[in-house]
Amino acid sequence: xxxxxxxxxxxxxxxxxxxxxxxxxxxxxxxxxxxxxxxxxxxxxxxxxxxxxxxxxxxxxxxxxxxxxxxxxxxxxxxxxxxxxxxxxxxxxxxxxxxxxxxxxxxxxxxxxxxxxxxxxxxxxxxxxxxxxxxxxxxxxxxxxxxxxxxxxxxxxxxxxxxxxxxxxxxxxxxxxxxxxxxxxxxxxxxxxxxxxxxxxxxxxxxxxxxxxxxxxxxxxxxxxxxxxxxxxxxxxxxxxxxxxxxxxxxxxxxxxxxxxxxxxxxxxxxxxxxxxxxxxxxxxxxxxxxxxxxxxxxxxxxxxxxxxxxxxxxxxxxxxxxxxxxxxxxxxxxxxxxxxxxxxxxxxxxxxxxxxxxxxxxxxxxxxxxxxxxxxxxxxxxxxxxxxxxxxxxxxxxxxxxx
Numbered sequence: 001x002x003x004x005x006x007x008x009x010x011x012x013x014x015x016x017x018x019x020x021x022x023x024x025x026x027x028x029x030x031x032x033x034x035x036x037x038x039x040x041x042x043x044x045x046x047x048x049x050x051x052x053x054x055x056x057x058x059x060x061x062x063x064x065x066x067x068x069x070x071x072x073x074x075x076x077x078x079x080x081x082x083x084x085x086x087x088x089x090x091x092x093x094x095x096x097x098x099x100x101x102x103x104x105x106x107x108x109x110x111x112x113x114x115x116x117x118x119x120x121x122x123x124x125x126x127x128x129x130x131x132x133x134x135x136x137x138x139x140x141x142x143x144x145x146x147x148x149x150x151x152x153x154x155x156x157x158x159x160x161x162x163x164x165x166x167x168x169x170x171x172x173x174x175x176x177x178x179x180x181x182x183x184x185x186x187x188x189x190x191x192x193x194x195x196x197x198x199x200x201x202x203x204x205x206x207x208x209x210x211x212x213x214x215x216x217x218x219x220x221x222x223x224x225x226x227x228x229x230x231x232x233x234x235x236x237x238x239x240x241x242x243x244x245x246x247x248x249x250x251x252x253x254x255x256x257x258x259x260x261x262x263x264x265x266x267x268x269x270x271x272x273x274x275x276x277x278x279x280x281x282x283x284x285x286x287x288x289x290x291x292x293x294x295x296x297x298x299x300x301x302x303x304x305x306x307x308x309x310x311x312x313x314x315x316x317x318x319x320x321x322x323x324x325x326x327x328x329x330x331x332x333x334x335x336x337x338x339x340x341x342x343x344x345x346x347x348x349x350x351x352x353x354x355x356x357x358x359x360x361x362x363x364x365x366x367x368x369x370x371x372x373x374x375x376x377x378x379x380x381x382x383x384x385x386x387x388x389x390x391x392x393x394x395x396x397x398x399x400x401x402x403x404x
Contacts, residue, residue, distance in 0.1 A: 001348055002401035006068075009394035010076045012356070014059065016363040017052060017387050018078070018086060025113045027093035028052050032381035034374075036361050041112040045383025046098040047125055050106075053090035053132035055387040057139040058395050059083050064139070067402045084140065091136050091145060094129060099148070103173050105155045108181070109383060119172035122181055123160040124195045126152050130202040138209045149206055153215070156199065164244070165191060165225060166199055185307055187249040189241035193230050196222060197261050204268035219272050223281060226265065231284050236291035253306040255296045256319030259326035262288045266329055282333070289330040293343055297323070301350040301370070313370045318389035320355055323347045325396055332400070364390055 020028045022040070027049045031042030060083045062068045073079050097114040098106050100121075106129045108118040133149035136142060159174040160167050168179040168191065183189045200222045207215040229246045230238050238258055241249040262285040269277050296302060302323045304312040327344035331337055354372030357365050357380065366378035366385055379385060 001345060002397050004348075004352075005394040005397045006072070008356075009059075009391065009398070010068075010072055012363060013387055013391050013394065014078070014083070015076065016361075017055065017391075018082070019361075020381065021086065021089060022112075026097060027090070027110075027114070029381070030109075030112070030383060031379060033379050034366075034376045036359065036380065043109045043111060043117050043383070044114075045109045046094075046106050047108075047128050048381075048383045048386050049090060049093055049098060050125075050128040050132040051386040051388035053087065053094055054128075054135050055391045056083055056087040056090055057132065057135040058392070060087055060139040061135065062395060062399065065402075065404070067398060067404070087136060087139055091132075091140075091142070094132065095144065095148065098129065100172065104151065105159070105174070106152070107172075120177070120181065121155075121160070121170045121172060121174055122195075123156060123166050123168055123170075124182060124198055126156050126160060127195070127199045127202040130156075131198070131205050134202070134205040134209050146210070153203070153206070157218075164246070166195055168192060168195055183241065185241070185250055185252060187241050189249060190244040191242040191246065193238050193240050193242075193254075193261070194257060196225065196230065197257065197264065200226075200268055201264050204264075204271050208271045216272060219268060220274070220277065223265070223269065223272075223277050226261075227280060227284060231288075233284075233287070236287045238288065251308045253296070255292055255302050255305055256316060256322055258288050259292045259302070259319075260322035261285075262292075263322075263326045263329035266333070286330060286333065289326055289340070292323075292326065293330075293340065297343055297347075298370070299343075300346050301354075302347065303370070314375070315350075315355070315368045315370060315372075317355055317364045317366050317385070320347060320351050321389040321393040324351070324393050328397065328400070363387075 022029050027044050029038055029040055030044040031039040063080050070080055097110055100107055105121045106125050107116050108120040108122060108125055111117045130149045130152050133145040137146040169177050169181055171177050179189055182192050182194055203215050203219055207219060232239055237253050238261055239248045240252045240254050243249060265281055266285050269281050301315050302319055304314050304316050304319060324344050324347050327340045331340035354368050355364050357363060362380055365374040367375040
């Protein structure tokens with residue numbers, strides 16, 4: 001599997017995203033339709049550009065470790081310097097355009113020319129920028145990136161949090177506003193599992209490169225919150241949408257977020273390096289993965305979610321990528337569980353057959369049905385459709401195969 005993913009990364013994912021670079025206005029183009037029509041004047045999501053920065057930074061990190069080589073890159077028509085240049089290009093757009101110089105923090109989106117479009121300050125968005133900046137600092141050693149990441153932690157802790165946890169959407173000057181951007185299924189959430197997960201992910205990456213005690217303390221607080229308030233032991237799932245006091249707003253299994261959280265929490269706990277949290281969280285993440293394998297996975301792919309007992313059967317691109325990683329992560333924890341490794345291989349086969357868009361100039365379909373038929377209304381690139389999930393899947397599998 002790792003060899004196939006290495007080829008997929010080098011042959012498909014990297015060239016596709018390099019091709020979306022905007023050398024006129026910075027960053028990367030924000031929209032490619034299902035019919036592969038590029039809209040050069042589409043809004044540029046700051047989440048999209050953070051994730052692209054993270055992606056190229058992590059490709060370069062694997063090069064620095066010797067896991068990817070000059071020969072690997074040259075074989076597919078580019079070089080390590082090209083990857084480094086993409087990471088710099090992406091970072092420069094984040095640093096110069098996505099950050100609000102008046103109030104601080106990251107905008108939600110920009111116009112095609114880099115001027116602010118949606119000035120919402122969402123905690124989720126701040127987190128993804130920290131995630132990108134920490135990786136970029138690791139890749140290129142740029143202190144500007146590290147200092148900005150630390151400032152964004154201050155923004156989150158001072159403006160996007162209260163005594164109970166992390167808030168969601170805020171105005172440009174950090175006043176509360178409704179959370180349409182991360183609410184769905186007919187509810188309006190004051191707190192979400194998704195935002196908490198990605199603040200945890202971002203802080204884990206920053207802790208990995210700094211080992212700052214305060215970040216470690218916040219990671220511990222988040223792990224306690226996952227265990228005490230987000231995880232439902234009776235259903236072996238993470239609940240998704242909450243009111244301000246963590247009252248659950250809807251009966252929902254978000255399969256993709258659960259399997260993603262299972263391996264991301266394990267990774268963060270490993271970075272934290274405190275045995276107490278390893279002992280506490282491992283049974284939780286293993287139970288989540290077991291629930292997904294036994295109760296949701298159909299033997300070849302993973303549905304989107306289950307609301308009030310009704311399964312949403314669409315196969316979303318990122319859910320499939322996270323399923324591979326979640327199952328492989330669980331197999332690594334217990335090598336006797338060959339069923340997890342077999343399930344990961346089956347999911348990868350489904351991706352190759354149905355989710356990977358083999359048309360020239362494309363990458364992955366955003367969504368297919370359970371039989372693999374693509375949804376032609378879904379764009380190939382938009383603010384949520386990025387190289388974060390599928391690129392990360394490849395990078396993680398390659399790294400793990402190399403013993404990282």
